[in-house]
Amino acid sequence: MYVCVIFLNVLKIFDTLNKDKNILFIRNLESKLDFELTTMRTILIIGAGRSASSLIQYLLNKSVEENLHVIIGDLSLALAQKKTNNHPNATPIALDIFDENQRRNAVQKADVVISMLPAHLHIEVAKDCIVYKKHLVTASYISDAMQELDEAAKANNLIFMNEIGLDPGVDHMSAMKVIDEIREKDGKMLLFESFCGGLVAPVSDDNLWNYKFTWAPRNVVLAGQGGTAKFIQEGAYKYIPYVNLFRRTEFLEVEGYGRFEAYSNRDSLKYRSVYGLDDVLTLYRGTIRRVGFSKAWNMFVQLGMTDDSYSMENSENMSYREFVNSFLPYHPTDSVEIKMRLILKIDQDDIMWDKLLELDLFSRTKKVGLKDATPAQILEKILSDSWTLQPHDKDMIVMYHKFGYVINGEEKQLDSKMVCIGEDQTYTAMAKTVGLPVAMAALLILNGKITTPGVQLPIRKEVYLPILKELEEYGVVFNEQSMPYVGYNPDKVFS
Incomplete structure (x- = not known):
């Protein structure tokens, strides 16, 4: 419609000009506008x-x-x-x-x-x-x-x-870029570990959990469920059932941002075929959190509060305190607080206890307000009270890859790290790192720069090279550091 308005205004301007010249100009302009509209x-x-x-x-x-x-x-x-x-x-x-x-x-x-x-x-x-x-x-x-x-x-x-967001997406592209570079030098991959997490930026980190929801809260509550975590370390297959998942973590250090931990994703083994790493000795993918989060989250897992398989009776009218008490043994005199500490084996001066108190879990007045809700849905509601990003809050994405490889008989390691800070509650780092690769891929397809047809993920050079390069213009930059390779078994002893 705005094109039509411009066109009519042009007609009025030239109404007083020489008629023949006016008609010729209008026809040329009309032709140009029609071309722009059709293209x-x-x-x-x-x-x-x-x-x-x-x-x-x-x-x-x-x-x-x-x-x-x-x-x-x-x-x-x-x-x-x-x-x-x-x-x-x-x-x-x-x-x-x-x-x-x-x-x-x-x-x-x-x-x-x-x-x-x-x-x-x-x-x-x-x-x-x-x-x-x-x-x-x-x-x-x-x-x-x-x-x-x-x-x-x-x-x-x-x-x-598909899989052209952050995780999956940026992880695929940044990993394949390095893996392809190693192969082009006749190197052989020994180890690949990939970690990613959506966190709260240090400037907005104002709770004891060092965490706020930056993505779908439901996915956070259900994380790790649906199957045993599977990965491979030094050629040995390893498995972690959900009940133990949050007590088996890896530790990471990112310069300028401190220490992090990561718990295992559900199935790392499928990425052997995706990345062409069938002979790799170590393959592990994990989710990043601040140190201490997983131990605290494990309290909810052990109590059964993350279960999404059944609905709780009278959940709509249940107080937060009654919800917690539903998972504790009956006692005629002990308070909910005492029973909670006893079953979780935590002291009153333990930071774990302070984390629970911060969530107002024992409130008699706050109501769940969800009809026929599962424990996981109720926990999500409670956590949203404390962990929702505020308008001034900024989130943070951390991605960390480790590549172990051998080239010319020498074992080496390369670590690749990316940190992205969001602008505010709307233009988050998560929205940026998910949305920009999607948009860039769409434009590359439209412009004929990506040509391979079929259902696919972004592991080809025609996809990852231009997108990773353009992402750098938006502050999504991977910093690489070379170091000696250690692995998990430097003495070559099988376990």
């Missing part, structure tokens, strides 16, 4: 949640030079409108992903579709992209259902880029 490329973003802030901002900032029209679809039209901020090259729409006609109409208008929906909802969008021959970009892990579309995507010369 404008459209990107559809489905989902305008917290992870989409930096993604939308990036594409709108690029919209003029790249001739982009960005459609932002969300169930909440108000949210989509807020994210577009009245930008002339953006169109906010109300989009119900379960409304097939509405969804398909939106997909048809796009050249590239970006789905920022929960992972299990991508598949219907992906099927529409096959039907209407549209490229697709998501930040989520490739599901079995998504992988089944690989042949159809290739047959239609479509790129379905």
